[in-house]
Amino acid sequence: MILFIRRIYAMILRHIYLFMVSWPRVLELIYWPFLNMVLWAFMSKFLSQSSNVFLLASGVLIASVIMWDTLFRGQLGVTLSFIEELWSRNLGNIAVSPLKPIELIFSLIVASFLRTMIGVGGAGIAAYFLFDFQIPSYGLGFILFFINLLVMGWALGLAICALLIRFGLSAETFAWAALFFIQPLCGVFYPISILPEWLQPISLLIPATYIFEGMRLTFFDGIFNINLLFKACFINLLYIFIGINLLLYSYSYAKKKGLLLGNGE
Numbered sequence: 001m002i003l004f005i006r007r008i009y010a011m012i013l014r015h016i017y018l019f020m021v022s023w024p025r026v027l028e029l030i031y032w033p034f035l036n037m038v039l040w041a042f043m044s045k046f047l048s049q050s051s052n053v054f055l056l057a058s059g060v061l062i063a064s065v066i067m068w069d070t071l072f073r074g075q076l077g078v079t080l081s082f083i084e085e086l087w088s089r090n091l092g093n094i095a096v097s098p099l100k101p102i103e104l105i106f107s108l109i110v111a112s113f114l115r116t117m118i119g120v121g122g123a124g125i126a127a128y129f130l131f132d133f134q135i136p137s138y139g140l141g142f143i144l145f146f147i148n149l150l151v152m153g154w155a156l157g158l159a160i161c162a163l164l165i166r167f168g169l170s171a172e173t174f175a176w177a178a179l180f181f182i183q184p185l186c187g188v189f190y191p192i193s194i195l196p197e198w199l200q201p202i203s204l205l206i207p208a209t210y211i212f213e214g215m216r217l218t219f220f221d222g223i224f225n226i227n228l229l230f231k232a233c234f235i236n237l238l239y240i241f242i243g244i245n246l247l248l249y250s251y252s253y254a255k256k257k258g259l260l261l262g263n264g265e
């Protein structure tokens with residue numbers, strides 16, 4: 001167990017050192033969530049002046065943007081941390097080191113968590129001071145929503161890492177675009193009831209759908225629907241299990257075929 005923790009710690013330190021010597025990386029983490037939050041916050045402020053619905057929502061657009069960035073940064077944190085290894089041609093070194101694949105996975109998840117907290121945390125603090133954004137009264141439930149979004153992002157990020165191992169940087173596009181393929185189905189800014197009926201069953205297979213529906217219920221009606229949280233948790237457990245096993249399988253396959261040494265720019 002001690003060796004397990006030490007190896008993960010060593011991998012996390014690698015990414016922390018990258019941040020320490022490259023401030024543009026840190027600024028990039030904060031810039032995009034902050035920019036999205038500010039743009040939608042001003043739109044929300046404008047709409048609240050002419051619509052009672054948005055006035056009663058009291059920041060639902062800001063919450064939606066911050067939660068979407070949590071999901072996006074969670075996924076991107078995993079894939080970017082892994083792509084850093086490909087860019088530097090370090091994956092072969094990792095393969096011959098004592099670091100086990102499961103330890104690599106844990107280090108990617110922790111690195112993603114740190115990246116997300118820096119980016120989304122900065123946007124959340126700015127929203128509080130600039131727009132008086134308040135977390136709803138069901139604060140614990142809201143935090144559990146955020147955790148589920150992170151887990152979904154990690155599951156998708158690990159699946160993308162599996163593709164990167166198998167196909168190299170030619171699959172890098174998925175790191176940036178994968179979530180935007182499913183964004184219209186998640187109901188980030190609108191309820192899924194407005195989707196065509198044939199799309200709604202597909203939407204219900206996405207954990208984020210339940211999170212954003214639950215978030216709107218909390219803001220509009222002051223109701224925390226624990227059933228929506230349980231559904232999201234159940235699907236997330238399934239997806240994170242699939243994501244981990246896909247990465248482990250791809251890593252093992254690539255190691256046997258000697259593909260790890262050929263990955264890079």
